[in-house]
Amino acid sequence: MTLPRQSSWLLLAGILAGFLGASWQGRLASGYSKPDGFRRFHQRISPDALYYPPYAMLEALALARWHPGQTLVIIGGNSIFNGVGQPVDDLWSVQLQELLGARYVVVNLAFRGAYPAQGAALVAESLLLRGYPVIYVANTNPPAATGRAVGGASGYLYWQALYQHRLSGYAPRETEIRNWLQTLPPKEREQQAEERLGSWLEAWTRHQSLWHHIGYRHVFTVWNFVVAQDPWGARDHLPDNEPQARPLGERFKNLLPEEMAIVRGYSANMAVQDAHQQWHLEGGNRQRLVDDIEKTIIPSLRPHTLIILNKNCPYYLNLLTASERARDTAVYADSAQIWRDHGIACAVSGEDYESIDYIDRAHLSSDGGRKVARLVAQQIRQLHQP
Amino acid sequence: MIFNTYWFICFSAVFFPVYWLLFLPGLRRAWLIAGCAVFHYHFAGPAGVIPIVVIGLATYLLALTRRRLLCAVGIALSVAALCFYKYALFLSTDVLGAVYPAGAVALANSARAALPGAAPLAISFFAFEFVHYLVEVGRGREPIRRPDDFVLFAIHFPSLVAGPIKRYYDYLPSLRSGLARVTVEDVAAGLQRIALGLVKKIILADNLTLALNFYGDRYDSLTLGQAWLFLAALSARILLDFSGYTDMAIGLSRLLGVRLPENFNYPYLATSLQDFWQRWHISLTSWIRDYVYIPLGGSRYGLARQLLNAMIVFALCGLWHGPAWHFVLWGLWHGAGLVVNHAYPRMLGPLGRSLAGHFARQPALGWALTLLYAAFGWLLFFYEPLRAWSMAAKLLALH
Numbered sequence: 073m074t075l076p077r078q079s080s081w082l083l084l085a086g087i088l089a090g091f092l093g094a095s096w097q098g099r100l101a102s103g104y105s106k107p108d109g110f111r112r113f114h115q116r117i118s119p120d121a122l123y124y125p126p127y128a129m130l131e132a133l134a135l136a137r138w139h140p141g142q143t144l145v146i147i148g149g150n151s152i153f154n155g156v157g158q159p160v161d162d163l164w165s166v167q168l169q170e171l172l173g174a175r176y177v178v179v180n181l182a183f184r185g186a187y188p189a190q191g192a193a194l195v196a197e198s199l200l201l202r203g204y205p206v207i208y209v210a211n212t213n214p215p216a217a218t219g220r221a222v223g224g225a226s227g228y229l230y231w232q233a234l235y236q237h238r239l240s241g242y243a244p245r246e247t248e249i250r251n252w253l254q255t256l257p258p259k260e261r262e263q264q265a266e267e268r269l270g271s272w273l274e275a276w277t278r279h280q281s282l283w284h285h286i287g288y289r290h291v292f293t294v295w296n297f298v299v300a301q302d303p304w305g306a307r308d309h310l311p312d313n314e315p316q317a318r319p320l321g322e323r324f325k326n327l328l329p330e331e332m333a334i335v336r337g338y339s340a341n342m343a344v345q346d347a348h349q350q351w352h353l354e355g356g357n358r359q360r361l362v363d364d365i366e367k368t369i370i371p372s373l374r375p376h377t378l379i380i381l382n383k384n385c386p387y388y389l390n391l392l393t394a395s396e397r398a399r400d401t402a403v404y405a406d407s408a409q410i411w412r413d414h415g416i417a418c419a420v421s422g423e424d425y426e427s428i429d430y431i432d433r434a435h436l437s438s439d440g441g442r443k444v445a446r447l448v449a450q451q452i453r454q455l456h457q458p
Numbered sequence: 459m460i461f462n463t464y465w466f467i468c469f470s471a472v473f474f475p476v477y478w479l480l481f482l483p484g485l486r487r488a489w490l491i492a493g494c495a496v497f498h499y500h501f502a503g504p505a506g507v508i509p510i511v512v513i514g515l516a517t518y519l520l521a522l523t524r525r526r527l528l529c530a531v532g533i534a535l536s537v538a539a540l541c542f543y544k545y546a547l548f549l550s551t552d553v554l555g556a557v558y559p560a561g562a563v564a565l566a567n568s569a570r571a572a573l574p575g576a577a578p579l580a581i582s583f584f585a586f587e588f589v590h591y592l593v594e595v596g597r598g599r600e601p602i603r604r605p606d607d608f609v610l611f612a613i614h615f616p617s618l619v620a621g622p623i624k625r626y627y628d629y630l631p632s633l634r635s636g637l638a639r640v641t642v643e644d645v646a647a648g649l650q651r652i653a654l655g656l657v658k659k660i661i662l663a664d665n666l667t668l669a670l671n672f673y674g675d676r677y678d679s680l681t682l683g684q685a686w687l688f689l690a691a692l693s694a695r696i697l698l699d700f701s702g703y704t705d706m707a708i709g710l711s712r713l714l715g716v717r718l719p720e721n722f723n724y725p726y727l728a729t730s731l732q733d734f735w736q737r738w739h740i741s742l743t744s745w746i747r748d749y750v751y752i753p754l755g756g757s758r759y760g761l762a763r764q765l766l767n768a769m770i771v772f773a774l775c776g777l778w779h780g781p782a783w784h785f786v787l788w789g790l791w792h793g794a795g796l797v798v799n800h801a802y803p804r805m806l807g808p809l810g811r812s813l814a815g816h817f818a819r820q821p822a823l824g825w826a827l828t829l830l831y832a833a834f835g836w837l838l839f840f841y842e843p844l845r846a847w848s849m850a851a852k853l854l855a856l857h
Contacts, residue, residue: 269468293665297672
């Protein structure tokens, strides 16, 4: 396999030129690469299908739609706000755009399994720092709270944003992440170190931007069961195929005991009763939420943030005892108040919803999506008068 | 996989250019030792490094005496370390547990308490290289005098994780040549080999692994054709994975100007099982031949003893791949195949000789049989015996 001397030099020069060319292409791609007709990161262009959209793509998606005079509404949070359960034409964030009108631009950057402090929050923070008018909307629930900017399937976005100098250098967040990294088992710490190093390199070489651009437009290189029918096809050939909800009679039947345990878990270990048998958020949990907010949401973003606390489907809530329901309600109300106490608008969704508004314990159907879109539109108007 | 981590890419981006720019062999040597130590420490951690340092130091010092008995002590130390770190739980629960369950539980609990979370990185490769070194010195070869030469032989980072298993008398001259001069041809050839390895490992083998994991869980619902395709993918995957990794190791070493032995030579083109084992994981096969099979007597004491030796050797070869019965069975599968392959021309008389002649005239037939035999063996390598049997039965339409 040994080449003669001249050919060897040519090969090395070619490798260097190829590397520089690829980095340059990656840099270009990080500026313009984004899914066409983007509505959300549906399953086939999400980490579920081994597609990890680079941070630059998220910003590019938001800015591509924005025009001076408009307010950007960046949607974050988890699968509920991603719209799992709603076919793309019925997507709640599309309805929110219609309700808000042309003075707002709604961009749904929610990922399955993400937290309010992740991904979309970083885009909102970055754009706000650069002077764009931004409202950040995310969903969560009392036990999940804000989450942490790193960790999980979309935590890599924090490292990318950090090394691309998009974030504000918020010391409490950085300290908390540093402390968290120290607590990880060696394997996970190594994984985080790799994620971090890859993000640092991405800032220089844009290799992830280039790979995702090629994977979206031309050819994908990693097999995945989610796209087993067309594993190598460009991801732009794969439509958002979120199915219609099953008929109401067929929903909520699977894993009832497990789901009930989760529903109870939302408040079981979070509340205590006072002398009048009234439920309240327990002191330690109250403090945890306070700490979470203070360490993860930067102060300048808080007045521009709306948090929606999603309640579980009434099918399950109705199976709780009266005391458990009261406990659940108290935990939501107290949590919402803590968010508000930190200057963050917060509302609870689902209090007047019916079972038909859900496809399962947590995810909203098209009907539920319409309701949450109305709630969010109303909250945004109260929060912000353009 | 270590060679495609971001850490290793950053390490390489610093390590190799400096190595090339240091023209003085002494400086290059120091830089290489530092690089190997950093690499080993990063991926093995202190718990993985300390045992290797202890065993390595003992091996180095014992070999310097050139006394056979002390070399044997060193060999026993390496083998004991390998057995302790890699096989203690298997030996206590699976082997002792079969005959003396109560004692096995106590022994397993003691082993769990004493063992680190994971065996030291590449303990099998360390043990095999140290044993090779001590055996050769015990047989009269010159030991390595310079401690830095020994350190580089022990922790030469390209081959540290998955071989090839080096021979010190081949390695040291090549190391000295690399320290004296790395040519542009070496660098170009090394990069080509790394690229080949990356394509085999990341593009082909890793994708096959993902698909095999998915379809492996659904194997029972596959059609007969799909099941055969699954077997073909399984066979391709192990070759591409391992040979890809070896290509990267050889390529990285070539970037240092150091040549490592080849490990694969188109094994799926073998026309007999004997031929297969001269082409598959060559450095392991030759190690087992030289340090287990021949000392056991090899073919010197008649056919029956030779066949028994082959079975023992392949059972150990299987066990080397991991502490589980299915690896042992995989080794025995190949041992039995080799026994038949070797014995039938003599055992079956004229019919055997006629068959052997037929295979000699029709190499394609031997190739097809060997490939099938090796492919069915991979079921035992990857799956528990009952599962492997059930998968094989489906392929043979025995369900």
